[in-house]
Amino acid sequence: MLGPVILAASRSDKMRRLVSAAPVTKPVVNRFIPGETVDQVVPIVTDLTGSGLEVTLDVVGEDITTPEQATAARDAYLELIERLKPLGLGTKAEMSVKLSMFGQALENGHELALANVRPVVEAAAAIGTTVTLDAEDHTTLDSMFAIHEELRKDFPQTGCVIQAYLFRTEEDARRLAANGSRVRIVKGAYKEPASVAYQDKTEIDKAYVRILRILMEGEGYPMIGSHDPRLIAITQELARRAGRKMDEYEFQMLYGIRSDEHLRLAAEGHRMRVYTAYGTDWYGYFMRRLAEKPANLLFFVRSMITK
Numbered sequence: 500m501l502g503p504v505i506l507a508a509s510r511s512d513k514m515r516r517l518v519s520a521a522p523v524t525k526p527v528v529n530r531f532i533p534g535e536t537v538d539q540v541v542p543i544v545t546d547l548t549g550s551g552l553e554v555t556l557d558v559v560g561e562d563i564t565t566p567e568q569a570t571a572a573r574d575a576y577l578e579l580i581e582r583l584k585p586l587g588l589g590t591k592a593e594m595s596v597k598l599s600m601f602g603q604a605l606e607n608g609h610e611l612a613l614a615n616v617r618p619v620v621e622a623a624a625a626i627g628t629t630v631t632l633d634a635e636d637h638t639t640l641d642s643m644f645a646i647h648e649e650l651r652k653d654f655p656q657t658g659c660v661i662q663a664y665l666f667r668t669e670e671d672a673r674r675l676a677a678n679g680s681r682v683r684i685v686k687g688a689y690k691e692p693a694s695v696a697y698q699d700k701t702e703i704d705k706a707y708v709r710i711l712r713i714l715m716e717g718e719g720y721p722m723i724g725s726h727d728p729r730l731i732a733i734t735q736e737l738a739r740r741a742g743r744k745m746d747e748y749e750f751q752m753l754y755g756i757r758s759d760e761h762l763r764l765a766a767e768g769h770r771m772r773v774y775t776a777y778g779t780d781w782y783g784y785f786m787r788r789l790a791e792k793p794a795n796l797l798f799f800v801r802s803m804i805t806k
């Protein structure tokens with residue numbers, strides 16, 4: 500019940516100002532977003548990879564309003580890649596990007612986002628790693644998939660994300676599985692209308708399993724983005740049935756959520772990648788984490804009251 504309300508608030512400028520300015524917000528935010536600068540996140544990358552985990556790094560930010568902000572986003576990723584270079588981690592540290600942050604919603608946004616993301620993908624490839632294009636709300640996806648296809652002509656390792664809650668996704672999964680893509684499958688984190696997306700949790704879970712099967716039986720590299728214990732178990736079973744070895748798919752979870760499970764799966768020999776977001780523009784990312792689990796909101800509100 501609370502989830503949709505919080506998701507609506509994630510797009511409100513008034514709420515953004517209120518929540519961002521509250522002094523008590525910081526410790527709660529830090530649970531999900533461990534730093535605001537590249538200096539703060541690099542030691543976290545070292546710690547996580549030192550524990551046998553892999554990472555994907557997201558410089559938080561979305562819904563920008565000027566081309567200059569899009570250029571700044573590109574430069575923030577280029578700086579990050581430069582800082583990762585001496586660590587020699589290769590694909591153990593990859594990047595996740597939101598095309599809205601690269602200008603996708605601005606005038607000529609498709610071309611602008613492609614022009615801004617390409618140098619990031621090139622720089623990532625130059626240090627032996629890759630980039631995954633996150634999935635945002637459904638109105639942005641045709642452009643995201645077209646950019647993904649374009650980038651893959653030169654950088655076939657470029658990944659993308661598909662969302663189980665959307666009716667269109669089984670079709671997308673079939674296309675991507677046949678062309679050998681790296682594909683992250685997630686349930687979906689945005690507020691979507693009933694005309695395009697399942698609203699019922701059980702329906703979303705069932706769709707997730709159908710899509711997982713398509714990916715596992717296909718020719719691509721499935722990346723399972725979920726904390727759901729049932730889906731983790733189903734993934735292992737479907738991988739076994741499809742004859743995939745442990746390095747022919749990977750699990751991905753968000754920083755700060757079910758951290759023991761990250762280590763457990765890695766210790767079993769699985770590839771486990773931790774999606775680690777950092778930066779100053781954390782509001783939208785943070786609110787989606789609250790929406791996924793209302794208990795997080797109670798924790799947040801309680802910390803405001805007891806301070």
Ligand code: FAD
Nearest residue numbers: 633634685686687688724725726727751752774788791792
């Ligand atoms: P749920 O049923 O929501 O959760 C299962 C269990 O996990 C819960 O019972 C709880 O114990 C735990 N849990 C889940 N979320 C939280 C939380 N916020 N706080 C505390 N505990 C929690 N969505 C997009 O739309 N586009 C993307 O590009 C995208 N990328 C993602 C990348 C990764 C690596 C992951 C893990 C998720 C991503 N998501 C993305 C978010 C995703 O769509 C879901 O909103 C999110 O993963 C919650 O779904 P779940 O599969 O974990 O299952």
